[in-house]
Amino acid sequence: MQNKVAGRRTGQASRGRHITQRRSKQERLIDIIRVVTANGPLRRTHILYKANLTWGELKEDLDALEKVGAIKMIENREGIFYRSTEVGLELLDHSSRIVTILTGTAPKL
Numbered sequence: 001m002q003n004k005v006a007g008r009r010t011g012q013a014s015r016g017r018h019i020t021q022r023r024s025k026q027e028r029l030i031d032i033i034r035v036v037t038a039n040g041p042l043r044r045t046h047i048l049y050k051a052n053l054t055w056g057e058l059k060e061d062l063d064a065l066e067k068v069g070a071i072k073m074i075e076n077r078e079g080i081f082y083r084s085t086e087v088g089l090e091l092l093d094h095s096s097r098i099v100t101i102l103t104g105t106a107p108k109l
Helices: 025-039 044-050 055-067 086-103
Strands: 071-076 079-084
Touching: 025 044, 025 055, 025 071, 025 079, 025 086, 044 055, 044 079, 055 071, 079 086
Parallel strands: none
Antiparallel strands: 071 079
16 A cells, blocks of 8 residues: 555656656746646646646746746736746747657657
8 A cells, every 4th residue: 555645646746756856947947838838828826736836936937937038927807827928839849859859759748
């Protein structure tokens, strides 16, 4: 019988990573772009859960992505949302190419 941690089996994490293995900042940034691109304009909380981030990481990473123009904040009467920009889509494409070249397999979107 395996131990459970927050709904996951011990030793496993999303995308096949081990819990002890952390993502780099670049991996987190690409994950945010990927989540926002795949799910349309999203609120911060939805990005937080879908990209499996802490609140501090999310705030820092959203600021960084906005600064380089990879995502855009949309504020309306329903709240604050984030969407991908053309720059974000280009970064996602380049990232996918790099993973394909290095591993010989296409990344999961």
